[in-house]
Amino acid sequence: MDSFITPSPSKVGNGEGFIELTPRSRKSSTRLFKKHILNKGTLIYPGASGGKIDIDDNFISTLKSNFDRGVCDIVQVPLANARNQHSEDPDRNIGEVVGIEEQDGKVYAILDIRDEERAEKLGKTYLGASAQIFLKYTDTSTGENVGPTLGHVCITNRPYVTGLDEYEEII
Secondary structure (H helix, E strand, O other): OOOEEEEOOOOOOOOOOEEEEOOOOOOOOOOEEEEEEEEOEEEEOOOOHHHEEEEOHHHHHHHHHHHHOOOOOOOEEEEOOOOOOOOOOHHHEEEEEEEEEEEOOEEEEEEEEOOHHHHOOEOOOEOEEEEEEEEEEEOOOOOOEEEEEEEEEEEEOOOOOOOOOOOEEEO
């Protein structure tokens, strides 16, 4: 995770002697969740060329690098709509993705959930998530195709990729 609490010899910021750094977050939150969104291996996906996507080390490192560089500036956490469709409507957004991690062949998104009422439902009635990944994303600052880029992590109880780990609150 790209968040740190750094001790300080003097009282700074909130007067407690530490500064919290969260590089991708626009607003600090106390409700961070880790959510498994993708597995290494072959992903059967009809929208891809040949109907399959090879999720290998290169795919994952490019996805993470593009995230860390802020290629897609806002990676939101929207709720699926009534038809279980992904939505980028700002009124459906409950937070922001602040990190991507890979561990044991699994890709996790670190979600900063800023809507307290909805944060209480993660892992209880909001059970799943579905990642929107652009396979050939164009960096709008350079016009360059930068490859796999996370667009958002949608909260849904009917995700396309199944068998994912549950939400884990990070304390």
